[in-house]
Amino acid sequence: MGSMRDRLTDGLYGAGWAGVKKLPEPAAVALGRRIADFVWKRHGRSVQRLESNLARVLPEAGPEQLRELSRAGMRSYMRYWMESFRLPAVxxxxxxxxxxxxxxxxxxEALASGRGVIVALPHLANWDLAGAWATTHLGIPFTTVAERLKPETLFDRFVAYRESLGMEVLPHTGGAAFGTLARRLRAGGLVCLVADRDLSSSGVEVEFFGATARMPAGPALLAQQTGAVLLPATLWYGDSPRMYGRIHPPVPVPETGTRPAKTAAMTQMVADAFASGIAEHPEDWHMLQRLWLDDLEPRGNGPHEAAEAGA
Structure with missing residues (x-):
């Protein structure tokens, strides 16, 4: 049964990459919106979770407002997928x-300093499009991390896709990624990490929209160990240009305190920057999984949540 499910999952993603990128852009946009509205109307667990998460961001919002916001959120989420399937052909x-x-x-300026740069992003808008902008418009290759997917063929598709956009992709598992990232940073390189959700259950607790969540310690630890500049970044969708973003001020390493205390303080500053961007554009935050500690329960990784772990 598991093998059949793996083959089906891989086949569906393969069909997306092979088929959607051949569609004219207006047709792909229309298809994504139709799928989003179909899923939203069914009001399944993923949409319910999105609404629950958005209720944390906008505690004053009533059920009707949250329902409309989740519709916009699902359209943004499917826009991400339609765009991502088409990116290699753009x-x-x-x-x-x-x-x-x-x-x-x-x-x-941070890159020009030669210290290496870590850009930490939340699941806002299209981080793959932002990566394509960095590698092509700025001419800067970078390294990122992705959760190893099942089946292996699906993971290979994600790696090949992102490498086609100029990214070096490291697998999250095995613990070797941290050392490679540190070497890239010491050489003055750029590392980009999606960092608003900790998949290891060993991250740093932060205050996030009035409750406790856990976020990865990696960006702060890398900055401390290598001397690299840590920059939070947030994204949001537009029409023309297609997407906007903001580079937030550098997160400083505290001058005093233990390494865990410094890591906690820096991760909280990253979380605060993420919160500012999410609050401004909640419809573009693609968080369809449990995030806050009082919402968590044992769970497995689906293809989307795993694929985005270190985008």
Whole structure:
């Protein structure tokens, strides 16, 4: 049964990459919206979880407002997938037009310092499109981490897809990724990590929209160990340009305290930057899984949540 499910999952994702990228862009947009509305109307567990998470972001929102916001959220979520399936077929010169990043001088100056740069992002809008912008418009290759998927063929698809956009992709499992990331940073490289949800259950507890959540310690630990600059970044969708983003000010390493205390303080600052971007554009936050500690229960990773672990 598991093998059949794996083959089905791999086949569906393969069909997405093979089929959607051949569609004219308006047709892909319309298809994504139809799928989003169909899933939203069914009001299954993923949509219910999205509404529960959005209720944390907007505690004053009533059921009707949350319902409309979750509809916009599902449309944004499917827009991510339709765009991502099509990205390998998009002319690279478009990325400079399609993405506008506010305060990108902070990123450029950090890279020019030669210290190495860690960009930490939440699951907002399209982080793959932001990566394509960095590799093509800025001409900067970077390294990222992805959760190893089942079946292995699906993981290979994600790796090949992201490598086609100019990313170096490391598997999350096995513990070797941290050392490789540290070497890239010591060489003055760029590392990008999606970091608003901890999949290891050993992350750092942070205050996030009034309750406790757990976020990965990796960005803060890498900054401390290598001297790299840690920059939170947030994204949101537009029409023209297609997507916007903001580079937030660097997160400093505290001058005093133990390593765990420094890591906790830095991760909280990252969480605060994420919260500011999510609060401004909650419909573009693709968090369809449990996040806050009082919501957590034992669970397995689905393809989407696993694939995005270290995007």
């Amino acid at each position: 002319p690279k010169e478009r990325f400079g037009r399609d993405v506008r990043i506010e305060d990108d001088h902070i990123l450029r």
